[in-house]
Amino acid sequence: MGIVVRVLEANHGDCILVSHQGASGTFNILIDGGTSTTFKHGPRQRYDGALCKVLDELKNKGQHIDLAVLTHVDDDHIHGLIKAFETPDYLSELVKSIWFNSSRLITQHFNAPEIPENNILLTDDSPQTSVQQGKELETMLDEIGCERAPLIKAGQVHEVGPFKLTVLSPSHNQLERLLHKWPSEDESGATAAHDNDYQLSLKEIWEADKFESDSSVYNGSSIAFLMEVDSTKMLFLGDAHDQVVVESIKVLGFSKANKLQIDLVKISHHGSQYNTSSEFLSLLQSSRYVISTNGSRHGLPNKRVIARIIKETNGQICFNYSDVIKPLLLVHEVEDYASRLEVLDKEIRL
Numbered sequence: 001m002g003i004v005v006r007v008l009e010a011n012h013g014d015c016i017l018v019s020h021q022g023a024s025g026t027f028n029i030l031i032d033g034g035t036s037t038t039f040k041h042g043p044r045q046r047y048d049g050a051l052c053k054v055l056d057e058l059k060n061k062g063q064h065i066d067l068a069v070l071t072h073v074d075d076d077h078i079h080g081l082i083k084a085f086e087t088p089d090y091l092s093e094l095v096k097s098i099w100f101n102s103s104r105l106i107t108q109h110f111n112a113p114e115i116p117e118n119n120i121l122l123t124d125d126s127p128q129t130s131v132q133q134g135k136e137l138e139t140m141l142d143e144i145g146c147e148r149a150p151l152i153k154a155g156q157v158h159e160v161g162p163f164k165l166t167v168l169s170p171s172h173n174q175l176e177r178l179l180h181k182w183p184s185e186d187e188s189g190a191t192a193a194h195d196n197d198y199q200l201s202l203k204e205i206w207e208a209d210k211f212e213s214d215s216s217v218y219n220g221s222s223i224a225f226l227m228e229v230d231s232t233k234m235l236f237l238g239d240a241h242d243q244v245v246v247e248s249i250k251v252l253g254f255s256k257a258n259k260l261q262i263d264l265v266k267i268s269h270h271g272s273q274y275n276t277s278s279e280f281l282s283l284l285q286s287s288r289y290v291i292s293t294n295g296s297r298h299g300l301p302n303k304r305v306i307a308r309i310i311k312e313t314n315g316q317i318c319f320n321y322s323d324v325i326k327p328l329l330l331v332h333e334v335e336d337y338a339s340r341l342e343v344l345d346k347e348i349r350l
Contacts, residue, residue, distance in 0.1 A: 003232050005348040007290055007320045008050040010034025011271065012297040013050050013076030016236065018230050020162050027161040028058065029067045029227075030095075031236050031266075033081025040083060051080045055090055065135050067160050070100040071238030072222040073182060076297075085140060086122045097147035099223060101170070104138055106178050109151045118182050151175070152223050162229050168248035169224040169240040175301040177217045181289075195302050196299035198327050199274075202337065214241055214274035226252075226260075232350045233261065233345065235275070235284075237268035242277045260286040263350050266290045267309075271301025281312035286299055289317050290344065297326040310340055318344045 008015040015034035020027045033039065038051045048056070058064065070078050081302050086091045103118030120137040142149060149158070153175060156167040197205075214220070222238035224245055237245060245268070254260040268275035270293035289309050291301050306328050309317050319325055322343045329337055 002092075003229060003350040005234070006054070006346065006349065007292055007318075007319055007344055007348075008034065008054065008292070008293060009039065009268070010038040010050065010080065012075070012293050012295075012300070013074075013080070013239065014039065014071070014266070014270075014292045015080060016266065016292070017054055018234070021253040022162055023086065026061075026063050027066050027163070028063060029069065029160070029163065030065045031069045031189060032071055032077040033079065033084065034081045035263065036079040037074050038080035039087075049080065051176060052090075053086060055094060056306070065095045065096065068095050068098045068100075069223060069225075069236075069241075071224070071236075072101070074239065077222075077238065081118065081124065082137070083293060085137060095144075095145075096144055097149065097153050098141065099149045101152055101175065101178075101221065101223065102138060104305055106175055110176060110179060112179050115179075115181055129207050155251075164228040166228070166252070167223065168226060168235075169238075170221045171245045174217075174220040174241070174244065178221055182218070195219070196327075197303045200303060201314050201330055202303075202307045202310065202333055205304050206311060209216065209278070209304065209307070211242070211277040211279070212274055212301070213243055213263065213277075214269065214272065216237075217273070219269060220244070220270075224248075226262075228258055232263050234350075235260075235262055235265040235286075237275075239269040239275065240270075242268065242275050242280050246277070246280050246283065249280075254283050256282045259283060262286045264288040264290060266292065267301075267305065269300075270297075271305045272298070273302035273304040276305045276308060278308050278312050281308055284313070286313065286315045288348070289313065289315050290320075291317065291324075292320050293324065294321040295327075301328070306341070317324050320344050 002021055004019045007097045013034040014032040015038050016031040018029045038049045041047050041049050103115050107114050122135055154167050154169055154171050158165045179236045219239040220241045222240040224237040224240035227234045267289055271291040294299050
């Protein structure tokens with residue numbers, strides 16, 4: 001009995017499995033699939049990634065992914081899951097239902113013309129075919145009988161197995177902004193070098209901190225939700241925009257004086273300073289603030305987010321890669337603040 005959360009090593013992306021173990025069995029929710037290498041990696045994709053290992057484990061136990069949530073279209077959230085769908089005997093047998101605000105769902109919702117270029121095409125690399133062929137993800141989901149949720153947006157409440165999921169993002173307006181051809185995002189296995197803010201001290205950040213919001217249309221379309229099961233509450237924010245999540249939390253009746261008490265929050269956008277404000281943090285009381293990234297892209301996590309969490313909360317800042325922690329604190333900060341930063345266990349039991 002209980003809840004187990006696994007924040008998988010998904011490179012610079014997100015891939016999280018939440019399992020509820022009850023009297024009637026285990027109910028599994030998979031949130032995103034990370035990069036393509038989260039499923040398979042190495043020469044000719046010969047090595048199993050963290051997602052592949054978890055799916056194999058579920059198959060061996062006779063379990064399923066009862067709900068898969070694809071938060072938005074960025075490769076570091078969706079590509080590992082797409083690779084799993086392309087592989088025979090994996091998600092086609094395992095996934096029972098899915099949340100995914102596909103381009104087709106969005107255009108249908110707004111009574112707009114379909115945009116075929118946005119549809120996700122699954123490839124078939126079978127040696128029996130001389131030409132690479134494929135089918136649309138939407139077609140496969142129909143063929144395997146995967147239950148499709150309608151368009152997911154802020155304000156909805158869904159009862160899914162033992163879980164209650166209250167949607168905080170995206171808003172109607174953010175979904176409407178996706179009514180155009182989406183640019184491609186080619187994934188690279190190389191580590192990109194980007195400037196970070198690790199040379200700043202926490203004191204310097206606190207003295208001159210000013211929040212600027214994420215302007216990405218695609219991050220803004222990210223599904224974020226409050227998950228409740230038994231007496232446990234968790235926030236999973238994908239790459240959602242801070243101000244939309246803040247407004248949704250306030251609509252639920254929470255404030256600085258009446259904080260939302262939660263057991264875990266998956267911080268938005270891998271710890272980007274543009275997605276986590278001090279105002280957002282002031283609305284919560286949580287024991288764990290989880291950041292999912294290996295630190296290889298865009299200088300994330302930003303130290304500015306670490307500074308905000310330390311200042312506004314008493315909770316632990318948790319990472320799924322140990323190498324990310326050491327650079328975040330200057331030598332003179334280690335004694336006072338290193339205890340606030342920790343590496344996640346492979347399983348968080350709540």
